[in-house]
Amino acid sequence: MDDFADEESRLGGRLKRYAQVGTSVGGLAAQVVSNLVFGTGLDRGKHSSDLKNALGGLKGPLMKAAQILATIPDALPKEYAEELRQLQSNAPSMGWLFVKRRMKSELGAGWLKKFDTFVHEATAAASLGQVHNARGHDGTELACKLQYPDMISAVEADLKQLSILFGIYRRYDKAIDPSNIHKELSDRLREELDYFREAQNMKLYQYMLRDEAQVFVPECVDNLSTRRLLTMTWLDGSPLLDYIKDHEDNIEARNQVAMNMFRAWYVPFYKYGVIHGDPHLGNYSIRQNGDVNLLDFGCIRVFEPSFVKGVIDLYFGLEQNDEALAVRAYESWGFKIKNREMLDTLNIWAHFLYGPLLQDRKRTIVDDHKGGPYGAKIANKVHGELRRLGGVKPPREFVLMDRAAVGLGSVFMHLKAEINWHQLFHDLIGDFNHVELSKQQSSALEKCDLN
Numbered sequence: 001m002d003d004f005a006d007e008e009s010r011l012g013g014r015l016k017r018y019a020q021v022g023t024s025v026g027g028l029a030a031q032v033v034s035n036l037v038f039g040t041g042l043d044r045g046k047h048s049s050d051l052k053n054a055l056g057g058l059k060g061p062l063m064k065a066a067q068i069l070a071t072i073p074d075a076l077p078k079e080y081a082e083e084l085r086q087l088q089s090n091a092p093s094m095g096w097l098f099v100k101r102r103m104k105s106e107l108g109a110g111w112l113k114k115f116d117t118f119v120h121e122a123t124a125a126a127s128l129g130q131v132h133n134a135r136g137h138d139g140t141e142l143a144c145k146l147q148y149p150d151m152i153s154a155v156e157a158d159l160k161q162l163s164i165l166f167g168i169y170r171r172y173d174k175a176i177d178p179s180n181i182h183k184e185l186s187d188r189l190r191e192e193l194d195y196f197r198e199a200q201n202m203k204l205y206q207y208m209l210r211d212e213a214q215v216f217v218p219e220c221v222d223n224l225s226t227r228r229l230l231t232m233t234w235l236d237g238s239p240l241l242d243y244i245k246d247h248e249d250n251i252e253a254r255n256q257v258a259m260n261m262f263r264a265w266y267v268p269f270y271k272y273g274v275i276h277g278d279p280h281l282g283n284y285s286i287r288q289n290g291d292v293n294l295l296d297f298g299c300i301r302v303f304e305p306s307f308v309k310g311v312i313d314l315y316f317g318l319e320q321n322d323e324a325l326a327v328r329a330y331e332s333w334g335f336k337i338k339n340r341e342m343l344d345t346l347n348i349w350a351h352f353l354y355g356p357l358l359q360d361r362k363r364t365i366v367d368d369h370k371g372g373p374y375g376a377k378i379a380n381k382v383h384g385e386l387r388r389l390g391g392v393k394p395p396r397e398f399v400l401m402d403r404a405a406v407g408l409g410s411v412f413m414h415l416k417a418e419i420n421w422h423q424l425f426h427d428l429i430g431d432f433n434h435v436e437l438s439k440q441q442s443s444a445l446e447k448c449d450l451n
Helices: 002-038 044-056 060-070 077-084 097-108 151-172 179-192 195-210 240-246 251-272 304-318 323-333 340-358 374-390 399-415 421-430 433-447
Strands: 129-135 141-147 230-231 274-276 284-286 292-294 298-301
Touching: 002 179, 097 141, 097 230, 097 240, 129 292, 179 399, 195 230, 195 251, 195 274, 195 374, 195 433, 240 251, 240 284, 240 399, 251 284, 251 292, 251 421, 251 433, 274 399, 304 323, 304 340, 304 433, 323 340, 340 374, 340 421
Parallel strands: none
Antiparallel strands: 129 141, 141 230, 274 298, 284 292
16 A cells, blocks of 8 residues: 555655646747737747756756757757756655555566565666666576656656747747758667567667677676566775876876777777767766776667768868768768758867868877867857858767767867777777678677568
């Protein structure tokens, strides 16, 4: 009875929070419309702070999406991005009575007997679920990722709120058309709820990184996993910031971590057309020797080989000052290059992202762009130019691609790594052939049942 009351209380509380958030976001939207129609004036700083407070009370998928948006240059105005960046990602964990009820619904009445031990308190809690440490009967240390209940309806409710948020933005700023961004976030968030899919993604990463001795991927325990419960082997490691603190005076150790992170993200992309779209600090850990553990595989994107070819074509277009090649790269992704000014503006952002790869020397990731959040000044400059030129509609693939690039750039900034990124990149792409990539991608997806 206590369990039932607990669940009813949480469900009622969640519905109440959705009603409050819907009212708050709707009211904030009305403020924007009022300003546009009647010229009442809008304090963006206060308005964005109010929006953060409206979303922050939810601690769910909408917060997760807002945090993703806050890291994508120009997905939101800078005032909003700064406020949303402050949202805390940790949600309160579920209590033991509630965990028992959820585990029973996933593995049956005798679920606890399937483990040698199962720690009552969660080791981590986030927007969609929480993780418990356990041990199998064979002595294997396990991580059990348990999804919160009713997350499907929660995500759908949140995506409706996101649509309102994008509507607010679009009414007063035409520089970026966010419709493709909303579509991409919607698809990726829905996929993250399917732990069967995440288990397949995990197997895909095991296959793609099988030759990377310094990157580790957990193994899924299929008989203890369901669509809402993912059980995997436990990987010991430290959070990145703790590792950095312990190795402040050891640049070689920090450089090694940076190189391992680079390969963990970009071997799958350039060899198989797959990107991990969320380099969030909680999605990996660092071993004592600098090896990397990948821990979360919910936010994974598979690209057409032609998209990857465009990424490499743009690199060589910039390196060789070949404007025709650069234009072909942009247009292969779906950008509409209306004039020379549009090309020059897009190239400002491209030169920022590719900058470390274009210089054949040892350098930090931000040698030419010091001060402020990673990429913020360049993004603001591009944003202003795009608004002047009538705006642009970014292809949906760029949501996770940009997030991965900027997120990893922030990691490399934390590490203060000094590496020849040019050499690292060229060692990886070699004699790139998108036809060969297509074959490797098809083979990998087929082996992992992801076709």
